[in-house]
Amino acid sequence: MSRIVYVNGEYLPEEDAKISVFDRGFLFADGVYEVSSVIDGKLVDNAAHIARLERSLKELKLDWPCSPEDLLGIQREVIARNNLVEGIVYWQITRGAADRDFAFPKNAKPSLVMFTQARAVCDVPAAAKGIAVVTVPDIRWGRRDIKTVQLLAPSLAKMAALEAGANDAWLVEDGVVTEGSSNNAFIVTLDGTIVTRNLGNEILHGITRRAVLEIAAREGLTVEERAFTPAEAYDAAEAFITSASSFVMPVVKIDDRILGNGVPGPVASKLRTLYIEMARAAAS
Ligand SMILES: Cc1ncc(COP(=O)(O)O)c(C=O)c1O
Known part of the structure; x- marks a missing residue:
């Protein structure tokens, strides 16, 4: 069964989830990420991960693609849609797609991707x-x-x-x-x-x-x-x-x-x- 992943506003089967070849995450590694673990379908120490994400974004002058509250909602949704009981949620924010140039683009829209990985984390x-x-x-x-x-x-x-x-x-x-x-x-x-x-x-x-x-x-x-x-x-x-x-x-x-x-x-x-x-x- 394929996972449901989140890409810029949509929940899609993983094989249908696509990102532009011009995405600066792909071309420049111009992006940040976080991983929170999930136990019993619930997020572990997630507020601290969101706080660190906020700092990473600030240090790179990257904009939030959505509010932190919406991000939490998306996390809960990918957990629910994938029936994740134990494992991790991965999410990354990149500066988005723009014609290739070392200078940051003026109007690129940050891109947000999120997916789950089901795996044992406690009893390993x-x-x-x-x-x-x-x-x-x-x-x-x-x-x-x-x-x-x-x-x-x-x-x-x-x-x-x-x-x-x-x-x-x-x-x-x-x-x-x-x-x-x-x-x-x-x-x-x-x-x-x-x-x-x-x-x-x-x-x-x-x-x-x-x-x-x-x-x-x-x-x-x-x-x-x-x-x-x-x-x-x-x-x-x-x-x-x-x-x-x-x-x-x-x-x-x-x-x-x-x-x-x-x-x-x-x-x-x-x-x-x-x-x-x-x-x-x-x-x-
Ligand atoms: C280089 C590095 N150090 C430390 C950590 C551990 O950080 P955390 O406990 O927040 O997962 C990570 C996690 O990915 C890492 O990549």
Whole structure:
């Protein structure tokens, strides 16, 4: 059965959904996106994703294609039309179609596309096993705090990881880890301190990162927001990543170093359980 996707005012079977070849998202990666997860047919931490979208749009001087309230209505509609119980909603806004020119067009109408992906997000085998990551150079542009659709560098990083037999890549710049290819990176030191890169233009300000740091604080865990090196990560007790689609995912191997005894650690496992409990209870 084909999905129903939303394209600029219409709900269409995916094979009928079309975007102009002149769309600046296609020609210049001139657009931003967001992903919210869905549990029990309800959106998780969605207001925070819409708030980050608003910031991304502002940073790129992109206009809203509709009001934030209408956007929420479209999200609910694609969830309903696709009978989505668990998975994700993806939406992107581009500057729209205009004859190809580096300068922003004066009168282009922003384009909004939204679709769902049905998949398990809570009960996933990888969470019980943990994942392996490899470190690769971070070759992305300097404004990673803006969630743009310009994803070739992370895509290359992910491919390098898969080719190395790992599941994902951690990106390294100036000798320190920035983040994962599509997630924020955390380590837990031998004394139990949770360390993750401090916010700045170098990383995406993850919505899940923020929620997990709030849970960690509530649990009385010590958190340090600072850069860490791959060498520090090799010697960590545990590691994990966070994102809207993977929640908290334990990392058990970094490059050729196995962490602890090679199974998800207690801190990552506990934060995953608490995050899912909180997400399920607050989903709306
Ligand atoms: C580069 C990058 N960092 C971090 C994240 C995690 O952000 P969030 O928790 O808001 O999904 C993502 C998610 O796509 C990402 O692409």
